[in-house]
Amino acid sequence: MEKLAENKIIEDLLPQKFGKQGQIWVISLLAVCALGFYAYCRQLYYGLEVTALRDYASWGIYISNFVFFVAISLVGSLITAVLRLTDVHWSTPLTRIAEIIAVSAISFAGLIIIVDMGRPDRFYNLFTHGRLQSPIIWDVIVITTYLFISLLLLYFPLLPDLKIMIGYKERNGKYLQKLYEFLGSFWKNKPEQFKITDKAINILSVTIIPVAFAIHTVTSWLFATTYRPGWDSTNFGAYFISGAFLVGAGGVLIAMYVFRTHYKLEKYITDDHFNKMGKIVVLLALVYLYFNINEFLVPAFKMKKAEEEHLMGLFTGEFSPIFWFAISASMLVPILILVTKKGRTPKWAFFAGILVVVGSWFKRFLIVTPTLLHPFLPMHDVPKNYMHYFPTWEEWAIAGGSLAGALLVITFFARIFPIIPIHETIIETESHEKA
Amino acid sequence: MRKHKIIQVLVLVIALVPSLLMAQAVEKNSLSLNLKYYNDNNITHHLLVQAKSKIDGKFQQIPNIPVEFYITTDADKANLLGKGITNGKGEALIEIPPTAKMEWLKSPNQTFVVTAAATKNFDDAKGELAITKAKLKIDTAEGRMITAKIVALVDTTWKPIAAVDVIVGVRRLGGILNANETQTYPTDSATGGVTAEFKRDSIPGDQKGNIVLVASVVDNETYGNLTAEMVVPWGKKSVYMTNFDHRTLFARRGHSPFWLEILAYTIVVGVWSVIIFLLVQIKNIKKLGVE
Numbered sequence: 070m071e072k073l074a075e076n077k078i079i080e081d082l083l084p085q086k087f088g089k090q091g092q093i094w095v096i097s098l099l100a101v102c103a104l105g106f107y108a109y110c111r112q113l114y115y116g117l118e119v120t121a122l123r124d125y126a127s128w129g130i131y132i133s134n135f136v137f138f139v140a141i142s143l144v145g146s147l148i149t150a151v152l153r154l155t156d157v158h159w160s161t162p163l164t165r166i167a168e169i170i171a172v173s174a175i176s177f178a179g180l181i182i183i184v185d186m187g188r189p190d191r192f193y194n195l196f197t198h199g200r201l202q203s204p205i206i207w208d209v210i211v212i213t214t215y216l217f218i219s220l221l222l223l224y225f226p227l228l229p230d231l232k233i234m235i236g237y238k239e240r241n242g243k244y245l246q247k248l249y250e251f252l253g254s255f256w257k258n259k260p261e262q263f264k265i266t267d268k269a270i271n272i273l274s275v276t277i278i279p280v281a282f283a284i285h286t287v288t289s290w291l292f293a294t295t296y297r298p299g300w301d302s303t304n305f306g307a308y309f310i311s312g313a314f315l316v317g318a319g320g321v322l323i324a325m326y327v328f329r330t331h332y333k334l335e336k337y338i339t340d341d342h343f344n345k346m347g348k349i350v351v352l353l354a355l356v357y358l359y360f361n362i363n364e365f366l367v368p369a370f371k372m373k374k375a376e377e378e379h380l381m382g383l384f385t386g387e388f389s390p391i392f393w394f395a396i397s398a399s400m401l402v403p404i405l406i407l408v409t410k411k412g413r414t415p416k417w418a419f420f421a422g423i424l425v426v427v428g429s430w431f432k433r434f435l436i437v438t439p440t441l442l443h444p445f446l447p448m449h450d451v452p453k454n455y456m457h458y459f460p461t462w463e464e465w466a467i468a469g470g471s472l473a474g475a476l477l478v479i480t481f482f483a484r485i486f487p488i489i490p491i492h493e494t495i496i497e498t499e500s501h502e503k504a
Numbered sequence: 505m506r507k508h509k510i511i512q513v514l515v516l517v518i519a520l521v522p523s524l525l526m527a528q529a530v531e532k533n534s535l536s537l538n539l540k541y542y543n544d545n546n547i548t549h550h551l552l553v554q555a556k557s558k559i560d561g562k563f564q565q566i567p568n569i570p571v572e573f574y575i576t577t578d579a580d581k582a583n584l585l586g587k588g589i590t591n592g593k594g595e596a597l598i599e600i601p602p603t604a605k606m607e608w609l610k611s612p613n614q615t616f617v618v619t620a621a622a623t624k625n626f627d628d629a630k631g632e633l634a635i636t637k638a639k640l641k642i643d644t645a646e647g648r649m650i651t652a653k654i655v656a657l658v659d660t661t662w663k664p665i666a667a668v669d670v671i672v673g674v675r676r677l678g679g680i681l682n683a684n685e686t687q688t689y690p691t692d693s694a695t696g697g698v699t700a701e702f703k704r705d706s707i708p709g710d711q712k713g714n715i716v717l718v719a720s721v722v723d724n725e726t727y728g729n730l731t732a733e734m735v736v737p738w739g740k741k742s743v744y745m746t747n748f749d750h751r752t753l754f755a756r757r758g759h760s761p762f763w764l765e766i767l768a769y770t771i772v773v774g775v776w777s778v779i780i781f782l783l784v785q786i787k788n789i790k791k792l793g794v795e
Contacts, residue, residue, distance in 0.1 A: 198757050199757065200756070200757045200760065201757075201760040201764060201765060201768055202753050202754070202755070202760045202764065207768075210772060214772075214775055214776070214779070217779050218779065221779070221782055221783075224786075225782075228789070254793075255789065255790040255792075255793030255794060256789070256793055257792070257793045259792055259793070261792050262789050262792050262793065265785050265788055265789050265792075266789065268785070269782050269785045272778060272781075272782065273782065276775065276778050280775060
């Protein structure tokens with residue numbers, strides 16, 4: 070990174086008001102959210118009947134979305150914790166992006182579970198009547214815990230930046246100034262305060278890794294503890310975690326490109342960041358590809374009757390177009406793009422990131438629904454539409470609304486807080502100059 | 505000449521096709537109604553009809569056939585016992601109502617009739633069954649012996665009947681388990697009775713050890729189906745066992761195994777202690793800022 074004066078860094082990284090593009094973006098997201106809310110009101114009024122969920126496919130795109138959100142949230146622990154603990158400094162400008170993606174995704178993971186419930190008013194029963202033996206309860210506990218840890222991991226490094234932002238009273242406006250003062254007026258840049266903050270971030274970095282592993286392992290156990298073709302696997306925890314790191318890293322590639330271009334942050338999110346993140350995505354895609362081969366090759370080699378129907382449905386049957394798209398888009402094509410030096414330039418990396426995220430969303434759908442449509446006991450005496458699943462417009466609208474909601478949270482966060490840590494960037498620039 | 509022949513054949517085909525189609529349209533399958541009589545423990549009587557038809561070379565059970573049951577004859581609508589519709593197994597069942605008592609008492613022999621009107625796919629059909637009224641009685645004797653006796657109505661008196669095969673056993677899982685290794689016993693000519701030794705000592709009964717002994721005559725051409733039952737305390741007393749309140753992985757809420765509770769709560773308390781510790785650190789940072 071070239072030499073930058075402190076004031077210039079602050080000026081570059083302070084949150085900016087929405088331009089015309091930003092306003093259109095926010096209005097579009099709000100419109101999608103509003104449509105989703107309308108569809109959810111219909112679902113509340115008429116019940117789950119408005120969805121395509123029936124006796125067999127009782128989990129559809131809501132639960133796919135849930136698994137997707139939980140997966141993408143793991144990026145917080147990858148960028149912030151894993152790279153921090155391994156003393157990798159180039160990732161500093163990306164830590165806050167990763168953390169806000171994590172907070173936003175995990176919040177909507179919790180919400181989408183409530184959306185999937187026919188009677189959301191009974192949600193409190195999970196806490197009052199939950200069975201400790203059930204992975205669903207473990208999921209509730211671990212999601213709540215992960216959300217708190219992610220919020221703390223977002224908050225502690227923000228404290229010195231809040232102090233900087235409070236100094237720009239006129240630029241902030243009345244309400245933002247009040248918010249900044251509420252959150253960080255007590256920060257005085259004292260060495261003791263830095264000492265406590267550094268210690269807290271280190272503790273959080275250590276704590277968040279097992280919790281992050283737990284959150285997605287438990288999510289995988291929601292499936293793997295059920296005896297069904299496609300889910301009956303001892304490999305599911307590792308399979309889910311490797312996929313989660315991949316989709317999270319893909320999400321960061323997209324966010325890096327969007328923030329870099331929109332806020333003109335080329336000096337901070339450099340080509341080298343794309344190069345390094347691209348290499349990480351290739352590694353993660355290869356690991357996930359390995360787990361996929363493992364997950365499909367072993368049962369396909371044995372071809373037990375029930376597994377055969379499920380696997381053939383994926384390979385050549387009803388779900389084959391989605392299956393091959395998901396495998397290609399989330400793993401094969403991104404690997405081919407990012408393995409080359411040209412592929413790790415911002416535009417290509419952004420494109421690869423989109424492929425990873427979109428492919429991964431469909432991959433979650435393939436994990437959830439086809440299995441439910443291939444039970445061990447044959448389906449009979451049920452209407453024909455019970456044997457297939459295609460989401461209704463209400464389901465698409467609600468799922469789309471939740472995705473738009475998650476993007477809105479990230480957008481508003483970037484409007485209110487610096488998306489690249491200002492204080493850490495200044496410190497690293499200074500130490501770079503001294504070196 | 506050849507052209508002339510082709511025209512002749514075409515005319516013939518055109519003339520025949522409508523009649524062939526018509527013939528196909530009105531073709532119906534014949535329906536067979538098989539009527540059975542049941543005397544249930546000398547208390548109630550019921551009739552069961554099985555509707556079958558030969559389709560594709562095989563006899564198949566025909567559901568959704570409306571049927572009417574009559575006593576003695578179907579010529580008089582006053583003899584109607586009731587109506588039914590065959591179920592998925594092609595069967596319809598009716599209890600003989602008390603209103604048929606006067607007709608029932610007229611003769612020691614009884615005829616039943618079942619009819620089915622013609623439907624879209626089947627011709628009308630009729631089934632008849634003639635039985636001689638009989639009773640099957642069951643009792644026990646010393647040494648865990650089961651006795652059963654058949655009497656039939658001859659004129660106005662009940663007389664023992666010989667050479668009728670009787671199954672003697674115990675009611676078990678909806679069927680009859682033989683009392684010993686012998687399948688059926690023929691009634692003797694003098695008493696019309698049979699005797700079977702009960703050798704099923706370990707049959708589970710209810711909490712008092714009660715089991716249901718059964719004597720049964722199945723599909724007898726003269727007497728139909730007769731059944732008699734008797735409750736005796738010859739079974740093994742069942743003790744209600746449950747692990748409902750035990751701590752297992754499959755138990756209800758609050759009954760999870762101790763090891764799971766200790767493990768889970770230790771993890772939860774451990775992680776949340778860290779979170780609380782960090783919240784306290786925020787307070788400390790705040791304190792340092794105020795000083």
